[in-house]
Amino acid sequence: MFYLIGLGLGDPTDITVKGLEIVKRCARVYLEMYTSILGCPQEELEAFYGRPLLLADRDLVEQGADEILAGAGEEDVALLVVGDPFGATTHTDFILRAKEKKVPYKVIHNASIMNAIGCCGLQLYKFGETVSIPYWDETWKPDSFYDKIRLNRLNNMHTLCLLDIKVKEPTPESLTRRRKEYQPPRFMTVAEAAQQIMTIVDKKDALERNTILNEMSLCVGLARVGHDSQRIVVNTLRKMTQTDLGAPLHSLVIPAKEIHPLETEFLQQYTTIKLEDYNH
Template sequence: MLYLVGLGLGDAKDVTVRGLEVIRSCSRVYLEAYTSILSVGKEALEEFYGRELILADRETVEQEADEILRDSKESDVAFLVVGDPFGATTHSDLVLRATKAGIQYRVIHNASILSAVGCCGLQLYNFGETVSIVFWTDSWKPESFYDKIRRNRLSGMHTLCLLDIKVKEQSIENLMKGRKIFEPPRYMTVNQAAEQLMEIVQNRRKLGEELAITENTICVGLARVGACDQKIASGTLQQLCMVDLGGPLHSLVISGCMHPLELDMLRQFAVDPSNFDQINVEDSSTYLSV
């Protein structure tokens, strides 16, 4: 049996009781290490689970899936994923390979940022399509996520923006020279995401587009959701360019139309509580005018 076990969002203790039983009973335990991270490292997990973990980076999962599945018809193998196992595409591929090889699989679900984001007080029912914001480079500045946020917002929906993670990236020089030297991991902050979004807003303004999002749109920055030191900050897009939310992982939410109860919840996390209601009034009027 192949077990896909979600680890949740915070630290080692966020695994479920069933998940922990599975981890302790499997003959091999892999830890997927490229779509998300916990606030603790592999060693802390190994100590808590009482098991040695085999790190599975993107290369391993994509190219050595057969090794992961080896013997799993006769014995049990666990594949651990931060959050819920079906957050990222790659794991469908692993499941399909297992099924093709006649290996049964079972999923042990856990919290995912896609539902845990509800902790900021915005209703999950009012979220539209989720978007990903990637790190821009000097020559590559995709804006497509903006149009999705715009579409959600014009329908009154909130947007969860998942922020880029770069692990095991090689510099162009090392890549060209075939040197397996990797850059330090990079995790996009709410500040970086907000700045990229501000730049798009400014570009679109120059083009004369009617703006559904402005510097004053109410957004929410979330950091380390589910961990003991999680942080949530609400404010204008401009305010979120400056707020300090600490270490990774960060997520950004762009608000749509808000129910009074949603506003009451967001007010708790306001960067500047004194003018929070004022900016909401301004924001709604901008967005209703489009």
């Protein structure tokens, strides 16, 4: 049997009882640390589970599905995923590969940022399409994600922005060599994300006189959701470009233009701005 097991968002104890029982009996257990990160070292997981884990890095996750699935028809093999297994489309491919190989599979769900984002007080059923904000560089500055934020705002829906993670990213120079060299890991902050959105607002929404989004629009910055060190800050988009929420992972929420009174009351604890009188 092949198992996809969600680990949740915090520490080793966030795994479900069902997931832990499966981990303990599997012949091989892989830990996927490419699409997200857990707030503890691999060694802590191994100590809690009482067994070694095989690290599934970017190359293995993207190109080594056959290696991970090998033998799963005769013995139990698990892939551990931070959050929920279906929080990233990458893991859907593992299920399709398993079905193609006629390998039986089972998914063990857990909490992910997609539902835990409700911790900020914004109601989950009022969120529109989730967007991913990529790192920009000198020659590549994609802004198509902003069109989705804009559409959500026009439809009076909140937007969850997932911020870029760069883990085991090849250096541009090494792409032309046989031996790959990798950039240091990077994790986008809410300040970086807000700055990129501000740049797009200044360019695009000037034509609409900034009625969709502007520097005074509210946004919610979150860091390390599900951890003991979780932080939430509500600020204007402009001030969020200067907000330091510390260590990763960060997420950014652009609220709807109209916020329910209960949402306003809950958000108020995270800001000095008087939200009930604020034009979102």
